[in-house]
Amino acid sequence: MLKTIILALAAAGTHAFPAPRDLAEQHFPNNLVVKLSVASGLLNAPTDGRIVLMLAPNGTDPLEDTDVTSSPNAIFGKNVYKFGPKDTVTFSGGSNISTETGVYGWPNVSLNQTPPGRYQVQAFLTKYETVTRSDGSKVSVHFPCGDGAPNVNGFGSLTTPPVDIDVIGGAQTLELKFENITAVEPFKGKEIGGCNQANYEETKNLKYVKIRSKKLSEFWGRDMYVGANVVLPAGYSANDTTTRYPVIYAQGHWDGGSGAFRYSKDDEFTAAWDKGVIPGGNTTADRPAPKLILVTFRHEAPFYDDSYAVNTANLGPYGDAINDELIPHIEEKFHTIRAPYARIQEGGSTGGWESIANVIFRPDLFGVCFSSYPDSLDFHRHQDIELYRAKNAYRREDGSFVPSIRTHENRTEVVLATAALENHWELPFGTASRSSNQWDIWNAVYGIQGYNNYPLEPWDKVTGEIYPEAVEFWKPMDLSNYIVSNWNNSRNLGKTLAGRIYVYVGSWDNYYLNEGVQEFQKRTDAVGGAGWANITILPEKRHGGNYQDREIWDYLTLVDSWIKDHGPNGTSPLSSEVTAPTTRGNQWEEVIKRGGRAAAIARQAPPAINSKEKITKGTKLDASVGRWDPGMKLEAQWALNGKPTGKAFKVKPGKTAHYKAEKKGRLELWVTGSKRNYDTETRRSNAVTVEK
Numbered sequence: 001m002l003k004t005i006i007l008a009l010a011a012a013g014t015h016a017f018p019a020p021r022d023l024a025e026q027h028f029p030n031n032l033v034v035k036l037s038v039a040s041g042l043l044n045a046p047t048d049g050r051i052v053l054m055l056a057p058n059g060t061d062p063l064e065d066t067d068v069t070s071s072p073n074a075i076f077g078k079n080v081y082k083f084g085p086k087d088t089v090t091f092s093g094g095s096n097i098s099t100e101t102g103v104y105g106w107p108n109v110s111l112n113q114t115p116p117g118r119y120q121v122q123a124f125l126t127k128y129e130t131v132t133r134s135d136g137s138k139v140s141v142h143f144p145c146g147d148g149a150p151n152v153n154g155f156g157s158l159t160t161p162p163v164d165i166d167v168i169g170g171a172q173t174l175e176l177k178f179e180n181i182t183a184v185e186p187f188k189g190k191e192i193g194g195c196n197q198a199n200y201e202e203t204k205n206l207k208y209v210k211i212r213s214k215k216l217s218e219f220w221g222r223d224m225y226v227g228a229n230v231v232l233p234a235g236y237s238a239n240d241t242t243t244r245y246p247v248i249y250a251q252g253h254w255d256g257g258s259g260a261f262r263y264s265k266d267d268e269f270t271a272a273w274d275k276g277v278i279p280g281g282n283t284t285a286d287r288p289a290p291k292l293i294l295v296t297f298r299h300e301a302p303f304y305d306d307s308y309a310v311n312t313a314n315l316g317p318y319g320d321a322i323n324d325e326l327i328p329h330i331e332e333k334f335h336t337i338r339a340p341y342a343r344i345q346e347g348g349s350t351g352g353w354e355s356i357a358n359v360i361f362r363p364d365l366f367g368v369c370f371s372s373y374p375d376s377l378d379f380h381r382h383q384d385i386e387l388y389r390a391k392n393a394y395r396r397e398d399g400s401f402v403p404s405i406r407t408h409e410n411r412t413e414v415v416l417a418t419a420a421l422e423n424h425w426e427l428p429f430g431t432a433s434r435s436s437n438q439w440d441i442w443n444a445v446y447g448i449q450g451y452n453n454y455p456l457e458p459w460d461k462v463t464g465e466i467y468p469e470a471v472e473f474w475k476p477m478d479l480s481n482y483i484v485s486n487w488n489n490s491r492n493l494g495k496t497l498a499g500r501i502y503v504y505v506g507s508w509d510n511y512y513l514n515e516g517v518q519e520f521q522k523r524t525d526a527v528g529g530a531g532w533a534n535i536t537i538l539p540e541k542r543h544g545g546n547y548q549d550r551e552i553w554d555y556l557t558l559v560d561s562w563i564k565d566h567g568p569n570g571t572s573p574l575s576s577e578v579t580a581p582t583t584r585g586n587q588w589e590e591v592i593k594r595g596g597r598a599a600a601i602a603r604q605a606p607p608a609i610n611s612k613e614k615i616t617k618g619t620k621l622d623a624s625v626g627r628w629d630p631g632m633k634l635e636a637q638w639a640l641n642g643k644p645t646g647k648a649f650k651v652k653p654g655k656t657a658h659y660k661a662e663k664k665g666r667l668e669l670w671v672t673g674s675k676r677n678y679d680t681e682t683r684r685s686n687a688v689t690v691e692k
């Protein structure tokens with residue numbers, strides 16, 4: 001779940017949430033045009049990429065104010081293709097249909113809707129690199145570089161200096177020039193292979209590891225790295241190979257050089273950890289701290305600041321890279337206990353989902369998860385969207401907007417943003433799920449590849465219309481669906497996972513994530529009996545904090561006692577049966593076979609006339625319009641002897657077109673499909689000869 005918005009919540013106060021703007025282009029009170037060029041020497045070769053243009057309120061740094069819940073920073077985006085050192089790109093209007101080639105804006109679609117006034121204006125160009133992945137899919141994406149894949153102004157971006165501009169409310173042209181390149185702080189540390197997942201400077205107890213992932217590099221066709229921040233317990237000695245420690249793998253967002261877990265972010269905790277004592281405070285004596293190794297992962301990825309730590313058709317085999325390449329490397333390098341009972345998954349929000357998903361998919365590797373306020377565990381509620389039932393992701397049947405961020409004041413719910421507002425806010429940052437923002441990464445992780453090579457989106461990002469066929473492909477990532485459908489087969493998850501899943505969420509979760517947890521509980525209880533998964537829903541708690549809102553040492557003590565209980569000498573050791581290799585899921589081969597390029601091609605079919613090759617005049621014909629990706633808008637046209645005959649007509653995928661053969665000749669059905677972020681394509685049916 002959102003990496004930055006939570007910070008804005010505290011400050012958001014009592015703002016009424018802004019209503020999403022009407023998407024239709026309304027009147028055009030002004031005619032604002034922005035022309036962008038490049039200072040000489042800044043761009044060596046033409047590049048593809050995304051330009052984001054920001055108009056922040058007077059006196060505000062555009063980069064300080066990009067958030068969906070903060071003040072109205074108008075943001076416009078446009079893709080560029082082969083943008084060269086001598087080229088100029090023009091922003092004007094707002095794209096009505098195509099976000100692929102047009103300008104798209106937030107909170108207004110069009111630049112012409114910008115209210116007159118003074119703004120601080122700045123533009124950013126994110127460069128894309130085009131790669132052909134091992135499954136044959138070809139994408140243009142931005143590869144992050146030790147900066148956590150921000151949605152704008154990432155490493156290597158071209159930027160214009162921020163300038164104060166008065167928008168006058170009439171015809172006006174602004175000229176801006178890219179003059180700078182965004183760098184990241186120079187790394188102090190032992191670096192290998194460049195800035196991707198950067199290695200930082202180590203301290204006595206904080207170590208950095210980084211490996212080139214063979215599996216990811218093979219998929220992406222370029223060098224790809226994964227890294228980890230490793231915090232060692234007090235008394236750890238590199239030379240003592242007999243003392244071994246359990247490991248907490250703490251999942252979450254990009255953690256850069258700031259340390260693992262809460263280590264080094266919280267001085268008091270760090271000092272106590274380094275001493276190996278739990279401070280007793282004024283009333284109790286100090287106690288020895290649990291001896292654990294704490295690890296976080298660094299896996300900034302082309303679509304987001306982290307990969308969600310599982311195997312997915314759009315991001316590649318990140319689950320395997322972390323679990324089968326990086327963890328063995330960590331276990332080689334540090335004195336860990338190499339057994340599932342001593343490998344713990346934990347995390348909150350995004351990390352909450354990652355931690356539970358890793359135990360559910362890899363019971364052979366990990367013992368247990370302590371998952372806090374996880375991203376939607378069950379897509380009956382994707383946040384507050386009823387994904388399997390609703391027709392629209394943004395509006396309910398009664399016309400009201402589906403909320404997405406809330407807080408509570410005086411025990412009353414205050415909505416801060418809607419699903420529509422957040423999705424529209426993402427649009428200027430990137431097309432085809434490339435905004436490096438929350439809803440887009442969910443599309444990339446939960447969904448498969450579309451025929452356009454990019455994530456197959458579950459709904460129209462502009463209108464919110466849900467595509468049930470695309471949603472169907474999300475089911476393997478719907479964690480309760482996955483558990484129930486593997487309940488008693490060879491994975492035997494009913495038995496395998498019993499007693500190994502701990503989930504916590506507050507009933508006032510700011511992102512409505514309690515709803516997905518409740519759906520998960522309902523479905524797993526229905527097959528496993530009440531309490532099959534240990535779920536805590538604390539009344540009136542919000543998003544954040546440790547598992548069950550425990551104080552940190554209280555939490556670590558709970559984890560430590562789980563490890564002791566489930567170790568070989570504990571009260572309920574994990575049996576080899578529940579950690580057998582057969583329990584493993586989310587296999588890369590299956591994931592890519594089902595969701596990669598070959599599957600996308602196999603989903604397509606040209607139109608087909610159902611008839612003999614030769615027919616006589618007067619015959620009535622049926623034709624299928626072909627198979628297309630969900631969301632394609634189709635227009636059909638009968639053709640005789642290679643020329644259109646009659647009028648073009650709209651058809652729906654899966655439907656049948658009818659024709660009565662009145663004239664002689666070679667008859668075909670042509671169907672043209674179009675969709676935002678897809679190439680418009682015309683497919684022709686088989687030919688049928690109409691004889692007299």
Ligand SMILES: *[C@@H]1O[C@H](CO)[C@@H](O)[C@H](O)[C@H]1NC(C)=O
Pocket residue numbers: 058059117118
């Ligand atoms: C812009 O803000 C500055 C203070 O930051 C103020 O002095 C100035 O009057 C403002 N200008 C306009 C046009 O609003």
Ligand SMILES: *[C@@H]1O[C@H](CO)[C@@H](O)[C@H](O)[C@H]1NC(C)=O
Pocket residue numbers: 179180
């Ligand atoms: C941006 O580029 C200009 C011109 O080359 C230079 O004077 C300025 O210091 C640069 N600014 C930053 C923040 O690098």
Ligand SMILES: *[C@@H]1O[C@H](CO)[C@@H](O)[C@H](O)[C@H]1NC(C)=O
Pocket residue numbers: 237238239
């Ligand atoms: C570990 O052993 C090496 C020699 O093998 C020695 O140089 C080093 O000081 C030892 N480190 C510790 C922490 O004992």
Ligand SMILES: *[C@@H]1O[C@H](CO)[C@@H](O)[C@H](O)[C@H]1NC(C)=O
Pocket residue numbers: 282
């Ligand atoms: C602990 O003692 C310090 C001073 O000795 C005091 O300031 C603090 O309030 C005490 N804390 C509690 C919880 O009693």
Ligand SMILES: *[C@@H]1O[C@H](CO)[C@@H](O)[C@H](O)[C@H]1NC(C)=O
Pocket residue numbers: 014409410412414
């Ligand atoms: C909450 O209560 C305070 C004090 O009564 C009041 O000032 C504030 O407006 C209330 N907020 C809301 C959202 O009702």
Ligand SMILES: *[C@@H]1O[C@H](CO)[C@@H](O)[C@H](O)[C@H]1NC(C)=O
Pocket residue numbers: 484485487488527
């Ligand atoms: C397996 O589980 C399903 C429900 O998930 C149930 O319908 C079926 O009867 C079970 N089969 C066996 C053999 O227990």
Ligand SMILES: *[C@@H]1O[C@H](CO)[C@@H](O)[C@H](O)[C@H]1NC(C)=O
Pocket residue numbers: 502531534535548
């Ligand atoms: C669930 O886990 C908590 C610890 O987080 C424990 O106190 C509680 O007894 C467990 N509930 C069940 C039903 O096992």
Ligand SMILES: *[C@@H]1O[C@H](CO)[C@@H](O)[C@H](O)[C@H]1NC(C)=O
Pocket residue numbers: 567568569
């Ligand atoms: C389990 O107990 C045996 C016998 O006391 C001991 O040798 C062994 O180290 C213990 N194993 C663990 C993991 O504590």
Ligand SMILES: CC(=O)N[C@H]1CO[C@H](CO)[C@@H](O)[C@@H]1O
Pocket residue numbers: 025092093094095096097098101102103
């Ligand atoms: C009014 C306006 O901005 N119309 C645009 C609609 O989208 C197409 C495709 O990008 C543009 O060419 C139009 O200018």
Ligand SMILES: CC(=O)N[C@H]1CO[C@H](CO)[C@@H](O)[C@@H]1O
Pocket residue numbers: 021026072073074107108113114115
């Ligand atoms: C025409 C139009 O919809 N303009 C709106 C653009 O967005 C701002 C908020 O940033 C509104 O105040 C305008 O009304």
